[in-house]
Amino acid sequence: MNQFNRATVILGVAASDAHAVANILIAESLREAGFLVVNLGVCTPLPEFAEAYQANPTAVAVVVGSLNGHAYDDLRDLPALRARGLLGCPVVVGGNISVGSTKSDRDRARLEQLGVDHVLDDVAHLVPLLAGLAQPVFA
């Protein structure tokens, strides 16, 4: 346990989304797994994630939760932020990634085209993914 205790994760919920419960539980589970969590909370515009990254440049990932189906709209500025070098670490998006009850590969592909590195549809995959991303720090 606590093997990632120097690995920082920046966490938050997408700009148009006020779902707090999952966010707080995910923050708690990441801390339980030994990460340092910078939790920006609900309704966080992408530029605030970038600011948090600049304040924590060793962060292993920015994790954006989106439960209201507006993930694509809320992440539109990602290519611009990347182009200006303001968001250098992997970006993980998880939750309910589009409106409607059936998800397609197209929803995932659209987010990947924006520059999202990992799209998760099961929160159980988050800790293993971040653990993998954190490994090089200790290599």
Added chain:
Amino acid sequence: MTFAGIPIRPGTDPPDLRSCVDYIRSANRPTTADLLAAAQADGRVLIQPRCGVGDHGRMLDLLRDLRDGAAPDILSVTVDAHTRLLRFAEAERALREDPYRLNGYPLVTHGWRRGRELAESVDVPLEVRHGSPDPRDLFVTAIASGITSFEGGGIGYNLPYVKDVPLEVSLGAWAEVDRACGVLAEHGVIVERELFGTLTAVLMPPSLCLAVCVLEAVAAAAQGVRCISVAYPQGGNAVQDVAALASIRTLAARYLPDTVTVYPVLHQFMGAFPGDPALADALILYGGLVAKWGAATKVVVKTNQEAYGIPDAAANIRGIRTTRVALSHLLDGFGVDQAAVREEQEWIEREVADLVDPVLQSGDLTTAIAAAFRSGRLDVPFSASIHAHSAVMPRRDPTGAIRIARPGSLALSTETKARNERLLRDAGPRGDEGFVAAVKADIERFSAAVGH
């Protein structure tokens, strides 16, 4: 230009206070305050659905359909999210382009003349329900519409609803509304103010709900409010829920001046609702029973479409009827263990005292409330706002009652903390899943599928 001390938003153009008072007093129907007093005297539980759609014509139809289909005692005007956040331009655009996009009735945008059409369309009073940290324009429009029942408060309509409005700001705006209620009372109009103790609606420990309501009620009474409903959300353990409802009367007697009348209100289960309509109906029936056993003056009902979104009128009618079955003599003859209720009630009141007494003893109330949340001495679980720590973590004990598993910096005494710990000891983290998985299972107690 002001209305009972509240600055008037240009364009809303309400009639002057005197003519609004005359309009309200000449209306040929009871106010919510009248109905609550009569229900309390008769030992009855009033029934109220939530309802609100964007289009005015459809809203009129909805009110009449619910009235004709289920005869609730009070009807709601649930307000859309744009209006709650003062985004009146967005509300107006949505109304023009597609009113069906709105998740409630934009009362300020429709204006007080249409508000009066709503109030006159049915013979029962309306309540405005929203979720606005700054409700001043909405309040003025409600009063000008002849609606004298208004939900919310400076804490309960801030922490669950917005990310970054300082408590001093929301409490300041609500103080203006409460002061206006005082002015209206001087003119013979009693506005009923319902406090949203439900908060973030997920695994809410009763003492936290009630502590917030006590503080909001003390603030409201100081501004001249005369009629207050304290709403408590059904948690799912009947002994605990009945005890919480009973403690509302005791806490009111202890903390509030006798110029104020206080009524306990139950919100039927507000957490993750079952998708299976049979289970949902059962949970609604259970909520009705808890309201009756706890001698609530009013119950606000859910529907068996809760898991899927905003309900249609038919589901709302069914929810009201199911609740009425629970309140009828049909299900008399069983209830909760009164000794267990008394013990639970004592502990709830001790926890509330731990939380509110230091705040009430430290000078200016608004400043003291904001400082208590800043330090975490007051806190709520799962807050959307950055102005609460949300370090407190609830769990269900083996009986399903909601306890404080991690108190964070809450100002609880050693004794009350120890009791929460003791009652949770047997709950434990389940298997090797850890604390978070266990909390998630507690949240989903009623929404998870029932096994055979």
